[in-house]
Amino acid sequence: MLARGRGRRVLRLDHDLLQPALCSGEGGSTLWTSRFPWAERPADGGKWSGLVMAATRAESRAREIFTTLEYGPVPESHACVLAWLDTQDRCLGHYVDGKWLKPEHRDSLPCQDPVTGEHLASCLQAQPEDVAAAAEAARTALESWSGLPGASRAQHLTRLAKMIQKHQRLLWTLESLVTGRAVREVRDRDIPLALQLLQYHAIQAHSQEEALAGWEPMGVVGLILPPTFSLLEMMWRICPALAVGCTVVVLVPPASPTPLLLAQLAGELGPFPGILNVLSGPTSLVPVLAGQPGVQKVAFCGSVEEGRVLQRTLAGVGPELGLALGAESLLLLTEAADVDSAVEGVVDAAWSDRSPGGLRLLVQESVWEETMRRLQARMERLRGGRGLDGAVDMGTRGAAARDLAQHYVREAQSQGAQVFQAGDVPSDSPFFPPTLVSDLPPAAPGTQAEVPWPVVVASPFRTAKEALAMANGTPRGGSASVWSERLGQALELGYGLQVGTVWVNAHGLRDPAVPTGGCRESGSSRHGGLDGLYEYLRPSGTPARLPYRSENLNYETFGLAVPSTLPAGPETGPSPAPPYGLFVAGRFQAPGARSSRPIQDSQGKLHGYVAEGGAKDVRGAVEAAHQAAPGWVGQSPGARAALLWALAAALERREPTLALRLERHGVEPKAAKAEVKLSVRRLRDWGARAQAQNHSLQVAELRGPVLRLREPLGVLGVVCPDERPLLAFMSLLAPTLALGNTVVLVPSRTCPIPALDVCQDMATLLPAGVVNVVTGDQDHLARCLALHQDVQALWYFGSAQGSQFSEWASAGNLKPVWVSRGCPRAWEQEAAGAGPELELRAARTKALWLPMGD
């Protein structure tokens, strides 16, 4: 089936179609027989020249154009880029400490125009010593930079904004030239957004001392960028990092010069040269960067698999890892939508060089035909070509992106999908046409795989409920849009989607004040808004993160087996004895293993036995927690607060018993009483804080609010520390419950009995399954929780090895993981025991955009 010319068609790509000879027009110079002049190639069959360089004949072509009304080339000169590259003798090194760093004996990679293949410059690849030099520069700069008053940093950021403004043409031309993206998109969107980001974060820096009291900058931040969108992704992260007082080392993929230019502009501002350092090199350098002294945070932006590998590699290395993974987006089109506008939403999401990834499109069955017809008609009008042409919708993203898309489309076809492509692009061109895939069977592997740019995969759904199930049925949770003119339905879907950003009747809007990020396998880091600032802050007084990695930790066997327990002497027993068993689904149950573990008191005497929980018990507890989750989330914050307060009152009644238990474990009577009292207060405080979690933002260029919603993570696994057996348990439990999570807790290893005492009250007060307490071997239970794919977050307070293992194992479903790294925590202090850090970690932020207008 050869598809050519215009008109609607559903075509299956086959090999013939991709042969240039079949697709090329007169004399092999025009490749597009239809009205999509993606690119032209000289008659001699030489290199791709792109539309821009299409022959401009000397004589007037006006007569011809008058008849055809074709679009012509709108070339943007890249002379300024060449001039800039000439200042570097066409050899780009790294920009470190305000200077170009061009060490000798380094490999170099060419930086090319993706369309013509023109050699632009060679880029030196960093070696570990270059990384060390950059980290050193950032560390040195950190002292002066983080010590500045926020207002001074704000001044500096404003100056950087002005600097960018002065050189914006060079920036946008360079970015468009080397990435191949449409210059219009870079010029009209990326650059203004970059300036807004600087402005917004300058304001945040200015008011930092008041607004962010109690927080301090983390230190040196390592930032790893993807090849496309490097300029914008960099700005989203360096702006908050610099604003709060961190300094940055950026690692960009080979041949991405825009971040280098940006660093040069920042460096030329003067007094703080080392705050922004840019290295070009492969991602294999990330562990080197993460291992540099002083590096406290690594922010990674790239593919899901890379992120997973990185999380495993960096387990125990020290820096906190912030992941922003994947690029796929989702669009949900209901029958109550303005279909034509939704089709434009699809264009914004996949075919306009605005977004980095492909799109999963869910369309209600009743408007399926109409939508497909409109989509295909719209696709016929898309124009592709060289990015530096001012009138193209889509540029190229280079051979790698093209091959990825090609592979996906071929796979989809072999699985029986229908493929529609607007226009024909020969396989040896750097371009890939906009592609619509439909009828992909639900069981086909392609349905679960991430959709690459510029592919749209459409599937029908029957009801809004089914749409939600389908949308939430992939492991990714980046961004989504909902198209419906019915407010109630739109909100229902917007709240129900498990993603970081939801736009209602729009797609791809961004603003510096709105936190953006994902959940699940899209990574849990945020950028933009207040949430973006916290990514680079830590509570004041937190000790620096040091490497605690144990090289001989065997991930395969850690916590795998539970040492068997034997009767251990005369039982002195607590009085009154708490019920024996694991507290799961609201009642005490016998452990699956039917064995117990002895608990000793401070004298070393056998205090009693608790149940020995195992993998099956954890599975049951997680299941119970999942069953309880919808009901618990559905409770109003007020209702949750009331229950926490009721639990606090019950705890108060139990005070004498609990204090006695703690005393048996060697706590001074006075301190034991204080610990119980403080535990009661934690419950009351978090009950009160459960209110008012959400608020709305007002952003530029949008009429209507953006809601910043704080949503529970889902089922949380919490492994409590040995120290402060009751207080730590309560300090961890209270915020998770207050924010709507359900939880599986492993109480203190040495002293689990007070936690079991409290379970008796929870059994009567809380809905079954909201809290589950599993006693047993800490390592083993931590292993079960960390490897569980349906636990949405893990907090581990225990040994260094257990921490390292938890970080490693959580990479499975990329759950956010918070570990103690073997350090005890001062639970009795307000900041550590009940600070805003817990609140941040116990919920995630979703931005819900609600444009208005009639």
Add this chain to the structure above:
Amino acid sequence: MSARNPGTELDLSWISKVQVNQPAVLRRAEQIQARRTVKKEWQAAWLLKAVTFIDLTTLSGDDTYSNVKRLCYKAKYPIREDLLKALNMHDKGITTAAVCVYPARVSDAVKALKASGCDIPVASVATGFPSGQTHLKTRLEEIKLAVEDGATEIDVVINRTLVLTGQWEALYDEIRQFRKACGTAHLKTILATGELGSLTNVYKASMIAMMAGSDFIKTSTGKETVNATFPVAIVMLRAIRDFFWKTGNKIGFKPAGGIRTAKDSLAWLSLVKEELGDEWLKPELFRIGASALLLDIERQIYHHVTGRYAAYRDLPMS
């Protein structure tokens, strides 16, 4: 002009479910202007093409035979001959698409055009232009008189009251009667979109007007506070496309009011090209109602040919 639109039976199901999201349409309107542009020869050719879409208009209280005559002459010779020669376009017979006047001036225009020996159609506004607030009987009579005077295109205004109160059957019936009164003359229906309240109403009114047999739908009279805007045009163009998909009839589109610069006219051309396609880029299906626009286009052509910016005295007035 092209084949007439026979219209269809009134089918309210075509409009009952329609949804237009205003903020989304506004965003599309912004994008479309930023994403398409033409330069150099393309620009010159497009501008000359734009000239052939113009309904050169004068709708003033002080119109007399002399300025209508001047307008007609300008319609025949819209661009200075030497400029056209320089572009090798002098033999393309470039004129404006029509001249557009008040009913009382139709005979003047017909006379002037006959005198200069050209067959540019004369369009007349009618039906109580611009408000439409007169009796149906007189509105119909007005159409008939204009046609008798020689107008071959009638630009009628719809009764906004019927739209705002949702009387779609009544609106359909009125336009049907206008269509009948026109006889062989083409019917261009002005929706006065600035007074319809919402974009959803614009879509519905467009659809009703086409079902009732309009050959063109036109944005505005040029006398409302809000004239031809891109968002409104996008909605109307989508309605035209939907009507085409349902019936196979191509209906023309005419933005009018506030289109003054050459750059604007290019944006309108690419808007139609993007939303409907090249088939609509001909005078039979696309018109621009304007008066000052022509002069600015001529200035741009002057600049393209000579490389210098023109003074107003360099170009003949209309």
